[in-house]
Amino acid sequence: MPILISTPQELDNIRNNLSGDYELVNDIDMSGFGNFTPIGNSTTKFKGVFNGKGFKIKNITINISSQNVGLFGFAENATIQNVAIENANVTSNMQNYVGILAGYTFTTTITNCYTSGQLKNGQYGVGGLVGYFGGTIENCFSHATVIGKGRVGGLVGNIIDPTSYIKKSYSTGLVTVTPDPNLFNGGLVGSGYDSSNVTDSFWDINTSGQTISAGGTGLTTSEMKTQSSYVNWDFTTVWGINSDYPYLQVFGVPVVEIPPKIETVTVNSYSNNFFGNLGKSIKSTKQTDSYIHAIQTYTDRHIATIRNIDTYILPINSYAIQSHRSVRSSTQTVISFLNPISASVERQTKTFKNLLSFVEPLQANLNVLYPLDNRMYQAVVNVIENPSSASHSENISHSYYVNNPSFSEVIE
Template sequence: MQNETSKNDINATENNKQISKGKTYNKECKSGENQTTVSEDGLLTNVVNCSKINENNSQKKENAISENYLTPLTSKALIQTPFFPKTYEVNGDRTITIGNVIPKQKEDVSKVPSDNEKVPDKQVVSPPNDDNDIPMPDVPNEEPEIVSPSPEVPTNPGDTEVTPENPSDSDDPVVAPEEPEEPEDPEEPVEVPDGSKSHPYKISTCLELQDIASDLQASYVLNNDIDCSDTLNWGDGIGFEPIATEEKEFQGSLDGRGFKVSNLQINRSEEDNVGVFSATKNASIKNLSFTNISVKGYDYTAGLISYIGDNTNLYNVKVSGSVEGANLEGAVGGIVATNYGILDNVESNMEIKGGWDVGGLVAQNYNLIKNSKSYSKVTSINPDTYNIGGFVGYNYETGVIENSLSTSTVSGVGESMGGFAGANGGLISLSYSNSTVSGNTHLGAFVGENHSNIENSYSVGEVRAAFGECQGGFAGGIYSNNGEITSIKNSYSKALVKGINGVGAFAGCAYDTELENVYGTGEVEGNIYFGGLVGYADSNVLTRDSYWDRETTKQPYSGSGEEKTTSDMKQKATYLNWNFNSIWNINSNINNGYPYLYGVPTN
C-alpha cells in the first residue's frame, strides 16, 4: 500500500529514491543518471541529466566572470548555485548576473510549471575557485532564485554579459575590455649639426660660407649650389674676406658634396695671402667647385687657398675664373699659391697673371700633386721674373708630381717658362703637356728649366722666342742640381720650336745631365747652336740610346744623340735597350707610328 501524502509532505520517487520537499538528490550525479531538485513548497521539481551538468561544470573557468567586474561587490555575498543563473548587487546601484543573463523580473506564479513539466536546462557559470582566482565569500543557505529561461543564449559558452539591473535608469556604460594599442614606430632622432665630423654644419648661403671663419676647426658641408654674386658689393667693393690667417689656419673640413660656389669676388690688391682660404693645416677640402671666381691680391695670391700647410688634403676640386697678384715678385697660383699638402684630382681652368713663381694650378709645390689637370692661361707681368708654368710655377726639391697634364697657354717676357713647369727641382713623372709657350730665355714645351729628374713624360705644342737663349721642344735648359748630375729618361717631344740661340727638338741647352731613352721629332728653327735633339750640350752631358728624326726636325746635326730617318724612327728595332714590356710601346696606328708611353694618355 502506498504511503499517504499531504500538502506539507510530498513523496516522490526518482530512480528508486524517495524525494522530499526542499531537497536535492543524487548530488554526485554520475553519468547516465538524473539529478532532481524540489522546491520548498513542493510545486517545482527540476530534473537535469547528469551528463549536461558535468558538461557545464567543465566550462567553469571559461564562463567565470572577469575580475574587473567581481571586485566591486560589497553588498551581498555571491551565492554559488550548481545550475541556476543568479543576479547580485554591485555597489548598490548595479547588478551582475551569472549564468543565462536576462533582466531581472518579478516571479510570475502563473508561469510556474506544473508537476508534470520539466524546467529547461540552465547554463550555469560558477565563480572561479583556483588558488589564483578571486576568493569567494561564505555561501549563506539561501533559496536559489528561479528565473524564466533567457530568450537568447550566448553562442559562445564562455561569453558573459554585464548589464545594469535597469538599463534605462543607469548612467554607467557597459564596460568592454580594451584592446591593447599597437606601439607607435619610434621617431628617428633629429640630426642637430654641431660641427663634428658626424654632424657637420650645413652651408646654404655665401654668408654661411664666410662664417666658417667663426669656427676654424669644425666640419662643414655644402647643402646646395651657392651664388656669391653679391660679394661684389661687400665691404665697399673689397668683397669676400679670406677665411683664416697665417697664424690661425683653417683646420677643419669642407665637403662640397658635388655642389658649386659661383661668382665669388675678392678685390684686395694691397693684401698678402689672398684666396677663399688664407691658410690651412690638418684640413680636408673635397668634392666641390668654384666657378667664375675673381681674386685679386698682392703677394701669395690664389684662386682657392693661398697657403696649404702640412697634412692638408685637397681632393676632387675644380676652380675656374681669374686670379691676379699685383706684386711683380709675388707668387700666384690658379688654385694654390704654396703647397705643402696633398692635391689629388684637382682641376684648374683659370686665367692667371703674376710676377714670380706663377702656375696654372700651383705656384710653388713642396709636396705631392697627382691625377690633376690644368687648362689655364698664364701670363708673366714682370720681365725680370722667373718660373712661369702652365701647371706649376716651381716644383721644389721635395715636390713630386705624377699622372698629371697641362693644356695651357704660357706667355710673358720673363725667364724659365714651360708648358707644364716653369722650373723643376723635384720629380715629375707620367705626365704630359700640350701647350703653347712664348717668351725669351729658357723656354720649353714641358719645362723651362730643369734642375732635377723627369721621367716617363712627353710634350707636344710649340715654343716661340723673340730673343734670348735655350729654347727646346721638351726642356729649355737642363742643369745640374748643386753639382749633382740630373736626368731626363723615357721621354719625348713632338713640339715645334722656333728660337734664337741654343735651340733643339728635345732640349735647347744641356749641362751636367744625363739623357736616356729620349727622342725628338718636332721642327726646329734657330740662329746659333741649333740641332736635331739638343741645340747645345757641354762635355758633361751623357746621352744614351736617344734619337732625333732628321727629316721632320729638318736638322742634320745635333749637340748630342743619333739621327734617324722617319722610317727608322717607326721601327721597334731602332730603339736599342728600350723597355717595350712596361714602359714603351709602338703601334703604327697610335702616335703616328712613333713609340709612346704606357700609362700616359697620348695626345
C-alpha cells in the same frame, strides 16, 4: 655632425669656427655678396674639413691688399674636397701667396676640386688652385687665368717642401708672369723642390702660353682632350671625358654651351605679272601718270638652310588710254571778183556838168570750208570732212544807153 652651408652668409661664418666640419648642400651664388674676405690667415688658420659634396661656389669676388688670398687664406692640417669655384674674380694688389681655392696650405689634402675665372696682380706664389702649397693635391684641375710677378703656375705657384705631391691633375689657363717672364713660371707649377713629386699630371701648352713647368707634362689642346693621354687615370668612378677636357664625375656631366650659329639667309619673293590700268579723257594734252598700289608678298620658309637664292620677277606693265579731240579754227581771206558794172547816164540839160553814177552796194555770199591742219600727238584723231565748194552768183546784165538826138541852139 657636419655643419651645413647653404647661403653666402653661412659660408662667410666659417671664419667663426675654423676647426669645424662643413658641408655644402647646394650651389652658392656669391655675386650679390660683395667683396669676400678669405677664411683664415697666418695667425688664425683653417684646420677643419670642408666638403663641397659636388656643389659649386659661383661668382665670388676677392679684392684684398694683404697676403694669403683665396677662399681659404691659410689652411693647415685641413681637408678640402669635392668643391668647385666657378667664375672667380681674385685680385691681391701685388701680395704673396695667392690662389682661388687657397692662398697658402700646409700639410693639407685637396681632392676632387677645380677652379675657373681670373686671378690677377699676384706677386710671388700665385696659382690657379693654390698659391703656396704644402700637402697633397689629387684629381684636381684649373681653367683659371693667372697673372703674377714670380713663382706663377696654372695649378700651383710654388711647392714649399719635398714631401708635397701633385697627382692626376691638370691645368689649361693662360699663365702670365710680369714684368720678368722668366721668374719661375710654369704651365702647371711655377716652382718646386722636386719635379718627380708631380705625377700623371699635365698642362695645355697651347692655351697656357707656357712650354715649361716645375713638374708635369705639357700636351697640345688636342692631346689634352684625348682620353688615351691620361695613363693611370680612373675614368670609371672619378673622371669622365667627352670630346673635351676631362671632368670630375662628382659634379656631373658638364653642360657645354654651343654658341648659336649665325648665318645670313637671303629670302626672295616671287609673284606673277601685275598690271595697272588707267583711262582718262581730256580736251588738252597733259602728262598722264599710272599708279598701282603697294604689293605685299608673303614668304614662308620650311627648310633649315637657304643659300644664294636668285631673284626672278617678270616685267611690270602699265597701260594707259588717252583720247583727245582737237579743234582748230582758222580765218581765211576770200577775194570776190565781180565783172565791171555798167551804168547808163541820161543827160537832158543844155549845160554839161559833171555827172555822178551811183550804184547801190552789191552783196556777195561766199561759203568757205577750210581743211583742218592736223598734227599727231601720239593719238588717233578722226576728222569728218564735208567737202564743199565756194560759189558766187553774178548778175550779168547788159549796159545800154539811149541816144537822144537833140541839138543845141544858141541864140545870140
